[in-house]
Amino acid sequence: MPALSESFEPPSNNLAREFSPEIFEDPNSHPESQDWKWQVKNRITSFEVLSHLIKLTPEEKEGFKKSNGRLAMAITPYFFSLIDKNDPNCPIRKQAIPRIEEFKVSPGELVDPCGEDSHSPVAGLVHRYPDRVLLLVANSCAMYCRYCTRNRLVGRERPPMGIEQFEAACDYIRSKKTIRDVLISGGDPLMLTTAHLEGYIRRLRSIPHLDIIRIGTRVPVTLPMRVDEELVNMLRKYHPLYMSIHFSHPREITPEVSTACNRLADAGVPLGSQTVLLKGINDRPSTMKKLLQKLLKIRVRPYYLYQCDLAVGTAHFRTPVSSGINIIRKLRGHTTGYAVPTFVIDAPGGGGKIPISPDYVVTRLKDKTILRNYEGKIYDYIEAPDE
Ligand SMILES: *Cc1c(COP(=O)(O)O)cnc(C)c1O
Numbered sequence: 001m002p003a004l005s006e007s008f009e010p011p012s013n014n015l016a017r018e019f020s021p022e023i024f025e026d027p028n029s030h031p032e033s034q035d036w037k038w039q040v041k042n043r044i045t046s047f048e049v050l051s052h053l054i055k056l057t058p059e060e061k062e063g064f065k066k067s068n069g070r071l072a073m074a075i076t077p078y079f080f081s082l083i084d085k086n087d088p089n090c091p092i093r094k095q096a097i098p099r100i101e102e103f104k105v106s107p108g109e110l111v112d113p114c115g116e117d118s119h120s121p122v123a124g125l126v127h128r129y130p131d132r133v134l135l136l137v138a139n140s141c142a143m144y145c146r147y148c149t150r151n152r153l154v155g156r157e158r159p160p161m162g163i164e165q166f167e168a169a170c171d172y173i174r175s176k177k178t179i180r181d182v183l184i185s186g187g188d189p190l191m192l193t194t195a196h197l198e199g200y201i202r203r204l205r206s207i208p209h210l211d212i213i214r215i216g217t218r219v220p221v222t223l224p225m226r227v228d229e230e231l232v233n234m235l236r237k238y239h240p241l242y243m244s245i246h247f248s249h250p251r252e253i254t255p256e257v258s259t260a261c262n263r264l265a266d267a268g269v270p271l272g273s274q275t276v277l278l279k280g281i282n283d284r285p286s287t288m289k290k291l292l293q294k295l296l297k298i299r300v301r302p303y304y305l306y307q308c309d310l311a312v313g314t315a316h317f318r319t320p321v322s323s324g325i326n327i328i329r330k331l332r333g334h335t336t337g338y339a340v341p342t343f344v345i346d347a348p349g350g351g352g353k354i355p356i357s358p359d360y361v362v363t364r365l366k367d368k369t370i371l372r373n374y375e376g377k378i379y380d381y382i383e384a385p386d387e
């Protein structure tokens with residue numbers, strides 16, 4: 001049985017290694033490019049390497065100058081290959097490359113925007129809702145999203161949750177019979193080796209009152225080769241197991257990502273998506289609709305659309321709440337209901353996810369409800385008469 005403490009050691013800054021720019025010319029044709037560990041090892045993590053590969057804008061250069069000690073940068077060769085190098089506004093680029101705006105603190109911003117630390121009975125475990133918990137097992141990700149809501153925890157390449165801490169979290173779950181659902185997240189749980197992740201999942205599965213296990217991840221998008229046969233054959237042993245995959249833009253849905261999602265779906269893992277609404281990246285209704293419709297084609301059911309959290313240094317990514325409502329209005333009724341996610345705000349300070357929706361109710365009277373449909377037409381729904 002593999003030791004639970006076995007962990008994948010993320011490499012340190014890659015300047016120490018030989019830099020081979022050829023890798024990035026056509027990273028997908030490199031003989032090792034389908035090996036996920038090769039991808040992780042060859043991530044771009046330094047200004048020197050990045051500036052060799054792409055012409056940086058003044059805002060990006062400034063961002064790097066100041067970026068010591070903040071959310072690290074890491075971009076897999078695969079994800080980097082999706083960047084349009086000639087477009088400073090490329091939606092993939094904006095998610096991955098730091099900018100000076102990250103150092104601006106705006107009103108209302110919080111280090112722990114969703115009040116997770118204050119709802120944490122045991123380190124690494126967040127218990128906000130009555131019947132389910134969030135378990136943060138890993139601190140690293142394949143690619144660091146510049147808008148990350150947990151930028152206080154991730155991006156420092158710290159080791160994953162240790163065995164003692166995991167046991168303490170398990171003891172807590174075991175002691176609370178009302179918990180029937182564990183959401184494993186991080187960082188990214190799929191950055192762990194399959195054996196390491198299986199150690200966690202197997203322990204959780206041994207808790208009799210746990211109905212379902214969920215994994216929250218962005219790895220199928222930023223490192224799709226991680227979703228190999230070994231991983232899916234492990235996951236399929238622990239059903240019912242669900243996965244929420246973080247997608248941002250239709251350009252992320254490549255043949256590689258499609259293969260990864262199809263593998264997971266074929267292993268019986270129900271797939272949902274989570275998307276953060278991001279200014280200049282996916283806030284046009286047409287862009288969002290394209291993403292959601294493409295997700296259905298790869299058997300991913302859109303789950304949540306998040307208003308961008310009030311994490312420190314993310315104001316340049318935040319859209320007005322009205323843009324999200326408008327996107328939902330342009331989806332509901334206009335396309336497949338399965339394509340429509342729930343738009344939520346994760347309440348600052350720890351109130352949990354609050355759904356927000358366009359107003360379809362015009363008036364509620366005692367005997368009838370007056371409704372507006374997706375085309376703006378008005379309808380009456382008459383209540384049953386009082387007995
Ligand atoms: C999002 C979240 C969950 C899961 O919420 P669902 O609405 O069930 O998907 C659980 N715990 C915490 C702390 C969360 O932030």
Ligand code: SF4
Nearest residue numbers: 141144145148187218
């Ligand atoms: S994958 Fe998730 S946890 Fe990791 S940097 Fe992106 S948003 Fe943050």
